[in-house]
Structures are given as structure tokens and as C-alpha cells.
Amino acid sequence: xxxxxxxxxxxxxxxxxxxxxxxxxxxxxxxxxxxxxxxxxxxxxxxxxxxxxxxxxxxxxxxxxxxxxxxxxxxxxxxxxxxxxxxxxxxxxxxxxxxxxxxxxxxxxxxxxxxxxxxxxxxxxxxxxxxxxxxxxxxxxxxxxxxxxxxxxxxxxxxxxxxxxxxxxxxxxxxxxxxxxxxxxxxxxxxxxxxxxxxxxxxxxxxxxxxxxxxxxxxxxxx
Numbered sequence: 001x002x003x004x005x006x007x008x009x010x011x012x013x014x015x016x017x018x019x020x021x022x023x024x025x026x027x028x029x030x031x032x033x034x035x036x037x038x039x040x041x042x043x044x045x046x047x048x049x050x051x052x053x054x055x056x057x058x059x060x061x062x063x064x065x066x067x068x069x070x071x072x073x074x075x076x077x078x079x080x081x082x083x084x085x086x087x088x089x090x091x092x093x094x095x096x097x098x099x100x101x102x103x104x105x106x107x108x109x110x111x112x113x114x115x116x117x118x119x120x121x122x123x124x125x126x127x128x129x130x131x132x133x134x135x136x137x138x139x140x141x142x143x144x145x146x147x148x149x150x151x152x153x154x155x156x157x158x159x160x161x162x163x164x165x166x167x168x169x170x171x172x173x174x175x176x177x178x179x180x181x182x183x184x185x186x187x188x189x190x191x192x193x194x195x196x197x198x199x200x201x202x203x204x205x206x207x208x209x210x211x212x213x214x215x216x217x218x219x220x221x222x223x
Contacts, residue, residue, distance in 0.1 A: 014209045048110040062141035063207030081147045101157040108161025116179045128158025
């Protein structure tokens, strides 16, 4: 367990300079629009970013160095499933779906806790679906299975997280939430900018950091 936690922190460290820069830029835009960014939101945003980074890591989201490694095999029956609830290994598959659902629950909980616009169910559903779709489509580039069941389970997890927020998390909103409902374009879409920025950094930058560390440590570190 400790080893897994240390591995997670190592992966997050590769993102931290980018996350800090993104947070500073977006918070400056908030101040220009005279929007109050609560102190607790800084910490909570980094925790949210950490969870998204680990979702991308755990689910095996591909990077740019994976492009072309699979060839036509990416569309093979062992790599791509477009039939909902087709479970050849039912018990193991059901467990995987449950774990995927749990994995995405923090997304649905923290998005509205951080940004008021994400309290709207449709926006939350769209963001959860988009993040899951990014993960599943990127898996076409590596040897992970792209599965519509995972897409459904991930999105369901985000919805359950949103329901938990509505039931119990709303009382925490005054300490963290940014009311960006009437803000300018970039601040109004702060959640999308955050998720999109992390996904793009994971795809284009993280593979090269990982490759560099792997070379410098003689194969001892791979993010």
C-alpha cells in the first residue's frame, strides 16, 4: 500500500509544475474579474488534479509515444468492445466495472464542490462522459481494452459522485466553491480547462518525462 502511494506521488510530481502554473493563471483571471477564490480551493483543486492524474494512470491512458505501436490490431476484437454488457468473463468483468464506477465517483463529487456551474447535472454528466471517453479512446493506442462498458461505468461513477454531493457535500461548498456562473469564457469553463489541460499534458508531455527518468535511472523509475 505504501509503495502504491509513493508511486502515485511520483506520478503527480511530474504534473505539479504544470498544475501550479495553470492554477496561478486561472486564479489571476478570477481576480481580474473580481471573483473571490477561497483559500481552501487552492488545496482542494490540487487534490482534485491529483485524483484525475491517478485516474489516467490507473486506467492506462495512452501517451503520444504509443501512437503507431499497435497498427491495425487496435481495432481487433480483443482490444475493442462496442457491445454493452457483453461479459465473457462475467465475475472478473463485473468487479472491474464496480471498480471503474468507484474510481470516477470523486470526479462527480469534487467538480461541483469546486465550481458552481458544475452543480448543473447536464454539465457534470458531460464532463464525466468526456473524461471517460478520452481514457477509452486513448486506449486504442496501447494494449488496453477500449470497452463501452467502462465508458458507461465511469460516467455512472461521476453521476453517483454528483448525487453524493447533492446529498451531503453542498454544506461544504461555502468553504471551497467558486461562483463562475456569470464569469468570462475561460473562468466560466474552468473545470473543462482543468480536465482538458491535464489530459493533454498526460498525452503529450508525461511520456517524455517518463522516458527521460527511465533513461537517467537505468530503468529504475517509470512514470
